[in-house]
Amino acid sequence: MASNRGQTMTKPLSRHDLRTVHDTLLACYGPQHWWPGETPFEVMVGAILTQNTAWSNVERAIQQLVAANHLNPEAIATADPTTLGALIRPTGYFNIKARRLQGFCQWYLARGQREALMEMPTVALRRELLAVKGIGPETADDILLYAFARPVFVIDAYTRRLLARLGITRGDEPYEALRALFEETLGANVALFNEYHALIVRHAKERCRKRQALCEGCVLAACCQKEEGITAS
């Protein structure tokens, strides 16, 4: 299906319109330059710290890790858990996340870090990431896509909400079903997956919000199945 860059979509959507949704969002917002992180390792740390947490809180934690010279796998793996917890405190769940970071870094070092892991096939790397305690499907896919440039589509709460409101899904599909939907419909494409997920986050944060969505003026409004969108108050 042809894209309609710069225009408002006007028909109810099916799953085959995922490409057009991307093009419409890109025309609206422009490239998002994701993931916000200086290095691949910082992306991995950020992916764990942002679990169920606002990104602004993660930025503080990253700053504190840098200031304490702890933003490297050796320092995190060998840090005192209480010290590490204090550094990442702003992200919430800091006791659990400190353990998750340490478990991840121990695996990362044992596996020879990024250089060695880059040689591993995507399916095998994904399986290993999921075996690390505290890394579930979304965190694994964040790392695969944004730190290892693998063609894996990230499904998060924003993606679920947007697809359900558009009428493409019901909202209760399992993670793997939604990931397969995007990957099979769009075809493996790292640059596209990277940009699309970033655009979904941008759109869901600033317009397709959980409550009080700003449907008036939305580029997807004409084709969206969401009923009674609350406009700006």
Place this chain on the structure above:
DNA sequence: ACCCAGGGTCATA
């Protein structure tokens, strides 16, 4: 004083 935010694990039934 709520509700929400770029989840995941574990214990139950």
Place this chain on the structure above:
DNA sequence: TATGACCATGGG
């Protein structure tokens, strides 16, 4: 397999 409790800080 499917729900619920739990983890915890910061902004609106």
